[in-house]
Amino acid sequence: MCGTKRKGYTAMKFRTLRRHFRESFKSLGRNGWMTFASVSAVTVTLLLVGVFVAIMLNLNKIADDLEHDVEMKVYVELAADEASTTALEDQIRETPGVAEVIYSTRDQELDQMIRDFGEDLKLYEQSNPLREAFYVKASDPQQTAKVAQTIDEYPNTYEVVYGEGKVEKLFDFLNFGRNAGLILILALLFTAMFLISNTIRITIVARKTEIGIMKLVGASNSFVRIPFVLEGIWMGILGSIIPILVVVFGYLEFYDYAEPRLRGEMIQILAPVPFLYIVTGILFFMGVFIGMWGSFMSVRKFLKI
């Protein structure tokens, strides 16, 4: 008895759900211009968000590239013998925050210098005045100064150089850029939500009577709300199509243009995969969420009858 009753209940719910889906699709067509207005609002906003997110993620990538290029150079005391140099290397490797240590002999140092400053320096090959050195990268580039200070204290360290001042300025600039980008994206998202929920609200206000009638013939709140929320989701998805296409094909074009020109450079732009999947996902789910949330918030006001 109880079992059959439950079964009937579930079947009924499924039928109602089907009805909600059918209604939400029909309603898109019935309210043609309102649908168009809402979908356009979603499209314009997501287009902005999409382009902006693509730019920001790439700038972030470039900032990372610049940061990871920052390294320090540890000069070894001239007096240090082979054993103490090895000891120093081990000590540096074990220092917290050190990611990578590359040893360079005095001859390698001179070769590098000759390469950098010209053949004239070849005359130093007779008596090499340079020191052995370690090239050290911090696992967090922003901690370079701190790590450099620690290493400077070690015995047999002559000097640590990392471009003081310049590096700090670079980090300040990159951090500022990142924060500004994040704030801009958040502001854009907020504006998008506001804009879209307002547009959807206008479309729902136009259907205030409809909601009132639903309530008067005994529709429960969720019965009224679900088709509206589904409709919002469809509008969000429809609105995300154009921005996704524009960003995907636009970025592929841009990548084809920019990538060969940046080959071998220190900074690289993001490869289309998985980057475009991520952006597509962000835009799609933002569309769904914005549509759903906008409808939900807007219909809520009219349910109190």
Added chain:
Amino acid sequence: MIKMKDVYKKYANGVVAANGLNVRISPGEFVYVVGPSGAGKSTFIKMMYREEKPTSGEIYVDGTNLATLKNREVPFVRRKIGVVFQDFKLLPKLTVYENVAFAMEVIEAPSDSIRDRVTEVLDLVGLKSKSRMLPTELSGGEQQRVSIARSIVNRPKVVIADEPTGNLDPETSWGIMNVFRDINEQLGTTIVMATHNKDIVNRIRHRVIAIEGGLIVRDEAEGVYGYEI
């Protein structure tokens, strides 16, 4: 069927629309509610289907006290009450058939029973042939018939009608009254009708409840309209 006990209603703007209403309406009765505009007639009617909540007092409809009813339980009580409005309140973008079927979809009725029942009530109000038309393609009287069909489709125990002939010409009004008579006599549905239509009240005699200043000033079986407006 409907029982009101010491019902008071004071609106936020200070207007007292019900000042101690006591009334009892039995199953199967046909009741007119008359009175001048702004006398509390509309409030009296609206409190019966819980569009308005009384400030104090008790209102029982089919055993449920609407005064203490929780908001989320309201839909379930509304399903036992059919409501007909002066302005029809049909969904403009749905066909006649869909408008009536809508009231059954809301209560999640099986689709085959929706089909049978909607055809049945449209036949009862004489609109079977126009089921595929939109409300805007119908005359006022026909629209009101659709609205009546919608109000009775779920077999409610009470139909509450707020000035159902208020927007209709006299000829059409008589037709609508015949529909209400059929519902009352054939289906045994209780009918409460607020009206300004003197001719109807005086010619089709039923119980008359007159409301003035938020009070019931007259309650007669087989009464007359009694106002010279």
